[in-house]
Amino acid sequence: MENALKVRDIAAWLEVWAPRHLAESYDNVGLLVGSADMEVNKILVSLDCTEDVVAEAEREGCQLIVSHHPVIFGGLKRLNGSNDVERTVMRAVRSGIALYAIHTNLDNVMTGVNRHLGELLGCTPESLRILRPMGAKLEKWTVFVPTDHADSVRDAMAQAGAGHIGNYDQCSFATEGTGTFRAREGATPFVGNPGEMHREPEVRLEMVVPGEAMSAVRRAMLEAHPYEEVAYDRVALENGRVDLGAGMVGELPEPMAWEDFADHVKQALGGQALKHTAPVKSHVQRIAMCGGSGAFLMGDAARAGADVYVTSDVKYHEYFQAEGCFQLLDVGHYESEWQTSTLIANKIKEKFPKFAVRLSSTKTNPVTYR
Numbered sequence: 569m570e571n572a573l574k575v576r577d578i579a580a581w582l583e584v585w586a587p588r589h590l591a592e593s594y595d596n597v598g599l600l601v602g603s604a605d606m607e608v609n610k611i612l613v614s615l616d617c618t619e620d621v622v623a624e625a626e627r628e629g630c631q632l633i634v635s636h637h638p639v640i641f642g643g644l645k646r647l648n649g650s651n652d653v654e655r656t657v658m659r660a661v662r663s664g665i666a667l668y669a670i671h672t673n674l675d676n677v678m679t680g681v682n683r684h685l686g687e688l689l690g691c692t693p694e695s696l697r698i699l700r701p702m703g704a705k706l707e708k709w710t711v712f713v714p715t716d717h718a719d720s721v722r723d724a725m726a727q728a729g730a731g732h733i734g735n736y737d738q739c740s741f742a743t744e745g746t747g748t749f750r751a752r753e754g755a756t757p758f759v760g761n762p763g764e765m766h767r768e769p770e771v772r773l774e775m776v777v778p779g780e781a782m783s784a785v786r787r788a789m790l791e792a793h794p795y796e797e798v799a800y801d802r803v804a805l806e807n808g809r810v811d812l813g814a815g816m817v818g819e820l821p822e823p824m825a826w827e828d829f830a831d832h833v834k835q836a837l838g839g840q841a842l843k844h845t846a847p848v849k850s851h852v853q854r855i856a857m858c859g860g861s862g863a864f865l866m867g868d869a870a871r872a873g874a875d876v877y878v879t880s881d882v883k884y885h886e887y888f889q890a891e892g893c894f895q896l897l898d899v900g901h902y903e904s905e906w907q908t909s910t911l912i913a914n915k916i917k918e919k920f921p922k923f924a925v926r927l928s929s930t931k932t933n934p935v936t937y938r
Contacts, residue, residue, distance in 0.1 A: 573923065575632055575666045576604035578611065581919045582634070582670055582912075584729070586680060587780050590702075590812060591673040596638045601657055602666025608632045613913045614928035615906050617667055619656045621930045626663050628926055633660070634916070636681070636908045638669035670912065675814065676702065681859040682816035684911045685904060688836045689878060691818030691855055699815030699856055700868045703808030705779035710772060711789060711800035712747055714759070718771040724792035729781025732811060743772040747799075758794045777802075778809055815858040815865045817872045823851040826876070826895060833878060833897060838906070840937040843882075843898040845890045852876045852895070859904045869894055880904045902933035 579599055591597045612630040614621045617639040625633050639656050649655045660667050674680040678698065686696045709730065713721045722740050725731065731739040747770040751757040760766030777785045790798055824832070826847045834842060852875035858865050862879030863886045869877040870893040877894050880901040890896040913925045 573608050573920065574604065575599065575602060575606045575608055575668070578608060578632060578634070578916065578920075579604065579668060582668070582915070585915055586670055586673040586677050588673055589780055590676045591671060592676075595672045596641055597669050597671050597673050600638060600640050600667045600669055601660050602632075602664075606631060606664070606666050608666075610924040610926065611916060612926050612928055613909045613916070614930065614932065615902070615909050616932035617656060617669070618930070618932050619652060619659055621928055621932065622656055622659045622663065622665060624928055624930050625665050630665065630926065632666045632668060634668045634670065634912055636669070636671055636674065636905060636912065638671055639667060674908070674912075675859065676812055678811040681905060681908050681911070682814075682857060684908065685857050685859050685878070686816045686818045686855070688907060689818075689833060689855055689857060690820055690836070691816075692821055695819040696816055697818070698810060698813040699817045699858070699865055699872060701808070701810045701813040703810075704812050706805040706807065706809055707777050707779075707782065708774060708803045708805055709777050709785070709789075709800060710774045710803075711793070711798065712770050713773050714794060715744065715769045715771050717792070717794050718742060718773055721789060721792045722773060722775070724788040725775055725777075725785050728784040728788035730775040730777045730785045732778065733776060739775065741774045745770060745772060756796055758796060776805070778812075815856060815862060815868060817854065817856040817869070817874060820853045820855060823853040825850060826852050829855075829876065830897065833899060837899055837903040839899050839903040841900075845887055845896045847895045848892065849875055849895075856894070857904075859908070860901055863889075866890060866896070878904070900933075900935060902935065906933070 608631045610630045612625045617635040726738045751762040856869035856874035857878040861881035
């Protein structure tokens with residue numbers, strides 16, 4: 569029942585979307601404070617988790633805070649309230665509030681932070697693709713299923729993570745044929761009789777399976793399949809996944825004057841000011857982007873032929889890397905990611921539509937302008 573959800577239920581759903589193993593090695597994601605068995609009646613979603621955000625969760629009666637940025641990023645050697653991180657964690661513990669972070673793992677999935685940013689900037693959804701794909705492991709699985717059960721096996725495998733190709737899911741290929749087998753002594757066949765050759769109309773069902781989902785897909789496939797012994801094979805693929813990785817690149821519907829695009833970026837992201845390099849073109853259409861600190865992708869933006877690269881936290885000497893290649897727009901870290909909270913809240917509501925999910929009203933941006 570949705571009114572008896574636990575922290576682990578919310579975490580499990582978020583980790584289907586953005587598995588923890590996709591986080592960068594330096595990151596700290598998942599359940600940071602609290603027990604996975606804690607019951608949750610209301611969730612607060614925020615970009616950052618600060619002491620003020622915990623206070624808001626207390627006022628609103630929330631038992632769980634889901635934030636994009638992890639409050640505990642480096643190691644904690646003591647808890648005596650000497651800094652903002654310690655005070656935030658101590659207050660959450662005293663109030664019985666669990667803290668969960670979904671950070672670079674959400675940056676690295678196709679439907680995560682950067683796709684959302686691309687849509688906010690006006691890129692057409694069909695044009696958006698990963699700027700630096702991970703090329704993660706893929707296999708093609710083939711399983712032979714009685715015709716009447718092909719849909720249920722396909723659905724179970726898809727829900728466990730099979731059949732995802734780029735912007736598409738539930739991708740499969742099916743070929744009809746006839747399977748033969750003879751059940752030997754001790755077998756309990758789903759169809760046919762022991763000792764007799766049996767012919768059964770079957771479907772040869774093929775789906776791609778990503779590395780991180782293989783255990784879950786195998787379990788789902790075997791549970792959904794009616795046969796006592798399931799015939800299937802797995803083939804490693806040379807082509808890796810293109811729906812995982814850093815950054816995003818896409819196209820505006822029509823070219824825009826760079827000044828108009830810059831104004832549009834400020835309005836879409838709620839920015840008060842932009843830092844940028846000199847324009848390379850009078851009009852721009854191909855846009856590369858990375859929410860948060862994205863200077864590490866400037867070479868990828870150049871190779872993608874981007875007219876503009878939208879990101880934040882660029883250091884002085886890094887600006888020179890854009891010269892003659894593209895125009896760099898440094899929009900501010902908070903401005904590039906604050907609407908991630910809406911993305912996360914909507915994802916939780918997708919699975920638990922009647923559950924109480926609240927967007928934090930606490931402004932956590934530590935940077936001001938005048």
